[in-house]
Amino acid sequence: MSDDVLIRPIGADDWDSIVAMESRAYAELGLSEGRKVLRSRAEVSPETSFVLEAAGRAVGYLLALPYPADRYPDLRRAEETGFTSRNLHLHDIVVADAYRRRGMARQLLDHLVGTALSCGYEQLSLVAVGGSERFWSARGFTAHPEVVASGSYSSTAVYMSTPLPIASAPAGSSPRHEVR
Template sequence: MSPDLRIRQLADGDWDALTALEAATYAPLGLSEGRAALQSRARVSPATCFVAESGERLAGYLLALPYPPHAHPRLTRAEQRPFVSRNLHLHDLAIAPPQRRRGLARLLLHHLTATATAHGYEQISLIAVGGSHPFWTARGFAPDHRAAAPGPDYGPDAVSMVRPLPARAGRATGVRRPVRHRPAAPHEVS
């Protein structure tokens, strides 16, 4: 891992590089969403969307948003509002080719897990695409047999997966507080 690598929240100036990386990663699989759909996911949950930088270059990104358990966003439909949910849906993760196989995806996932636990989420869900389910299985995710089928939007080998998060103080006692995220102000996400 590069010593100049850092993970931070997604910012307005990241969108050109992020959408280029998303298209390069997912267009060959027929899964590219487009900028508007991607931005809508970050807009409803800016606290759970991150980029990894190596120097001044985007090395990878992760977009996650609260979503009802056992459900998933439509791939090309923009999110209109945030959901109140104890489930955090890891919607998108991509690593730039020069940074792949260096542990950056695990580092982003670790950062998301810490953030999700701190915000009181109970689990992280995702749709494994492009044959990536072994990667996610190795990170503690299991098939979510109660989830709606991902459908053709996500490709023929898509697998709904879920991983519980460690209990946090307050949650272990049965106290349930709704998780709310404020929508991003127009200057935060374009």
């Protein structure tokens, strides 16, 4: 990671940037959640939610929270309480368009994997949206068609998981729409 790029915990002043990045990434897909719901995900697991900072501003973020295997957050509902689970659900990983193709999503993912391992998690899960299933498959995630991503997710959403540790994404690669 270059000297001017930092992965750090989410701060109160980061939410305007996070909400704007989330909206740009997911509104077109009809999957945007809004500030209250996004904040609730970070609040139940602040140790596994991060901001990517470059040039003194937030240019990416990652939200992950413990969730039972084969389950995932409802996009329409805020988290009321966290789960105790050995599965860590990667809910969002978004990098601003101007910073894509620089390996920053990989840096965020690597940081999450290191954090997850140090916290004792055994598995990562996610819901691939926007055609990103192939991207995540290349990183060791396996699709679970029996776990239907329904309700607030699109009909093409795919629940996926992988045991920890996982293979790192090649530098410069990132899915068009990451996870949801």
